[in-house]
Amino acid sequence: MTDRLQKLVARPGEGGPPLLMCAVVAGDPHVEATVEYLSTLADAGADMLELIVPFSDPTYHGAVIQRACERALREEVTWNHVRQIGEGFRQRNDDTALLASSYYNRILSLGHEPVADLLSEAGFDGTMVTDLPWNEATPLREALHKHDLSFVPFVAPTTPRERLEMMDAESDSFFVWTGHAGGEVTLSRRDFEASMAEFRSVSDRPILSSMKISSGEEAAEVVEVTDGVLVGSAIVWLVEGRGADVGDRLGALAGELREHLDAPPKDQT
């Protein structure tokens, strides 16, 4: 783990405010804009940023991110562009964690070691790979760990306890809960809370919830039982609108999310 990520990951355990992670698609609509958007989101209060490296077939993502990937693909986003974006962002920001996410074939096309080298050099803190489950990730994880980079595991409603235990034992940073897989969120509030309780009984690591959150209120509700949120579609959807004021609107959404996350929990004061 990088020091930067370590500090953030420790925060919930120390009673600090919930974590806010925001996602953008690299190269949507072009590489320079992406650096701009990442900075804006960080400035408005995002603790962590997910840079989605577009893949031709984003099987598990929803329609909004699928469309964004299609837009970005017209730009032919290469690993060099990813390096540029990381370096560009790090010129402006040194505290906010930056994670590259993609599908495994994009990693394989460059190779585990070169990807780890590149991410490390460009100031990333780790990766998430949508179609690389923990069991299959050993080669990539080993390459990343040489550079103190993290491989962030996903948890799903279907993840059984043994897998949670395995991932908790082998992982180093935090978890991302995906309550859906591109489709609608199908879990009831009760099931969601039960899942989080089960996770809690296994692991002390923070868990961020990714479940199509699109407003501060929704975020505040979710962090009653998790340690933070990952907001993807709602951010990317603002980019889709384009226009000159995308930056302002991104800042406004991130600010709203931050504000609600920092407010004391409704029920427990």
Next chain:
Amino acid sequence: MTDRLQKLVARPGEGGPPLLMCAVVAGDPHVEATVEYLSTLADAGADMLELIVPFSDPTYHGAVIQRACERALREEVTWNHVRQIGEGFRQRNDDTALLASSYYNRILSLGHEPVADLLSEAGFDGTMVTDLPWNEATPLREALHKHDLSFVPFVAPTTPRERLEMMDAESDSFFVWTGHAGGEVTLSRRDFEASMAEFRSVSDRPILSSMKISSGEEAAEVVEVTDGVLVGSAIVWLVEGRGADVGDRLGALAGELREHLDAPPKDQT
């Protein structure tokens, strides 16, 4: 055999002129016209007349007679109409042979005996049944013979010698040679002559040829090796034209045929 038919059938053997048989479809275009046409043809020189009793599915006939049957069917030609036609014709003519032809199912629908009774009473001399081969004809033949009516057998290019012998032994009047079965005449002149020679070696009975003859010249050529002709389509085709002068045109064709048949054979004088 009726006396009338007997006289005609004997004629070729006695060195008389070839036989001319003309066919019309009963009820085409209506029953009264049919009587008219038969009389006209007889007056112009036909020795025998075939009254085709229309059947819904004249499988083995050519397009001209098929269309004529369709026209006649609109008139619903019943056996009673056949009786009327026979009686009407006999009021005007007592020498010309009259044969009813049809498909077997029309005979069966009334019954063998009733058909024989009716034909006899109405002045017919016999029948031809297109889809009733000699082997299957015993019940009908027996019914006809009670009234001295004839059942005229067909001979085809495919008829083997044994069948000729059988039919010659069992039949009483004459034969009709069909060089086709609704389609084009496929036999070459040489094959035709060979067939007739074979027939001659088996039977002394007269044979009339039905092979889409449409002019006096064709008729004259054919009777070089047969004892006469049966002209069907060419007659019926004239009726198809309709108009007021059908009778005149029928008479003209029959007259032309008669004239050429009576002229001395080209080669042998």
Next chain:
Amino acid sequence: MSEASETTVGEYGRFGGRYVAEAIWHPLEMVATAFEEALSDDSFVQEHKEALARRVGRPTPLTPLDSLSDNIGGGRLLLKREDLCHGGSYSANLAVAYALLAKRMGREWLVGETSTGDFGVALASIGASMDLGVRLFVGRADLEAESLNMRRIDELGGVIETVDTSKRGAKAACAEAMRYWATHSSSSLYCPSQLASPDPYPRLIQRFLSSIGTETRSQTDERGIDPEYVVAPIGSGAFGVGLLGEFIGSESTQVVGVQAGGDGQGKKHSASLTYGKPGVFQGTYSFVLQDQNGQILSPSTIAAGLRTPTVGPQHARWAQTGDAHYVTATNQESVAAVRRLARSEGIVVSLEAAHAVAYGLKLLPTLGPDQHVVVGISGSGVHELERLAKLEAEGSSE
């Protein structure tokens, strides 16, 4: 109605015979002779058996319909699946036999008629594989309605001769094919699909399709079943004679043929055994749809393959002796049976076969769980789907 006709060849009681133009008598006699000789030639019989296995795909399954039987309650339904033959219908069985016979006789062409196209496809297929030309007579209405099959025939190199008739069904094409054969009998073998044909075809067809029945018998034996009913769709009755023949005379099995009841009003139908009278048509003495003048009436049914005004002489005979009984199913019942079978068993059968299924479905509730109904599926319904969709769109069933 008239007195009985005394046939001299191919008799089934008073039915059958060879009522054809003189030009065809001897060609038919040659086919009859070749057929008899072939049957007594072990190598031909063996060749035929092998061709059925390798070309047609025999044996075809006997599929128990457990889900449907459970849902309806009562007896158990099983299907004899000729829809799984090469080409999707039982026709391949007959086509293979014709081709082998033609080869044996030194004929270069197979000549036949086709209305649904099934038989045409079967003939064209086997013709292609045995270097035999195939000439098929098809009514214009059938040609247009069955474009998929007609395209298939063309792809297989078959020659299609259009017969100008606006009525669907084999009648006109049959006449034209026979007429053609009359003048080409030395180079070609006439291959009727209709059991209602002049001798020797009824006996030839029965023999060459008999494996459908004998195979069913051994499959039921294997499962320890003695069927209460064996049911077949009957148009001209070729498939029916193949399946039912084996069970005729059985003490324990009732033999049922189902004809097309059309609109169910007794007016527009193809039910010669119910509404017809004995007569001669298509070269054989059998039950015929006809008026009081002996004119042939137009058959009507949603199932083109059943659209024939007459029926093979064996069925006329069995109807008379009571060895089999003949019933009808309507257009509506048959469409419903296609749907029902598709939805509950995943098997899409032809509308022809659906007539038998419809009757089988009616039998089930009258039976107990140890009683079995075997229904013969003459062909697959893939090519019917377009029609069904259209009917649905029109909101009618004829």
Next chain:
Amino acid sequence: MSEASETTVGEYGRFGGRYVAEAIWHPLEMVATAFEEALSDDSFVQEHKEALARRVGRPTPLTPLDSLSDNIGGGRLLLKREDLCHGGSYSANLAVAYALLAKRMGREWLVGETSTGDFGVALASIGASMDLGVRLFVGRADLEAESLNMRRIDELGGVIETVDTSKRGAKAACAEAMRYWATHSSSSLYCPSQLASPDPYPRLIQRFLSSIGTETRSQTDERGIDPEYVVAPIGSGAFGVGLLGEFIGSESTQVVGVQAGGDGQGKKHSASLTYGKPGVFQGTYSFVLQDQNGQILSPSTIAAGLRTPTVGPQHARWAQTGDAHYVTATNQESVAAVRRLARSEGIVVSLEAAHAVAYGLKLLPTLGPDQHVVVGISGSGVHELERLAKLEAEGSSE
């Protein structure tokens, strides 16, 4: 190209694995467990065997093409006829197995994708007969191009979910089906038609389709033949693994997979084993058509069923070890093969199968009269005829 991936489950050398979203890992694990248990349960194995006989119509024939072989000269060609399975393609074999497994697991729905519609028809058929719902994901382009099969699915009560994509082939539908399953895994069984799927599907598909190969083996044995070549069309490779698996490692038989060479220019094709590189797609590590950035490239071929950018991991493995070799046939060669086979043998095969036939036809002249080529026919070409006619009209072959 990257270093090898070390898979932990479902390995075929360095290929295979289970590369899926976390949400699907455990559902797949449950399928894997159920599959293993089912295999060691004799009653399941027996039930499966019986279903293959009664529902699918196994055994399918091995048809010797004497006429075609005589004409070409050289070796002898035989076809393994999966076009005679229920529904007209080998898919029925797999669909039956999925349905039995789903029942065993207490699942109520079968979820899958279909591009040519063949697999969809098979799944809908068997689903109907076993009271299982069937939900099929189909790309819009495929839906329009394969209207006959789609209508059939509808008739069978299958639910079609349109996936909005203008490209033909299983890719988009596959993703959507898996995504749907991720949130419905407790009530439904995911039933991929593609061998290029996450573990346990490659091994499950190989096992459940193995009867194609073992049956072929016993049929060649019966005829006293030891084939020189066994040839199968390879899209994702499910049919291929079923047929070829039995012959892998044989000393005397060469095993050949034929992929779609498309235009023959090496640009528009679906030949992942010839032009692809190792990578992860559709949940498995195998050969993938991709650019240097790891983006998946669109496959192209006239045969929708072969239009996939990747291939099952077994084939990647066999290509690497040399146990099988993989070649291509072009669009043109395949269309010509359909025609040739139809005209000379009366068998209309799918364009997919035609790729293997095209290669088989090239092999024949290089062989002697005692040498045999067995070509696997994955499905019938009835539904191709409309397309062929259109191509002909356009005077082109793509």
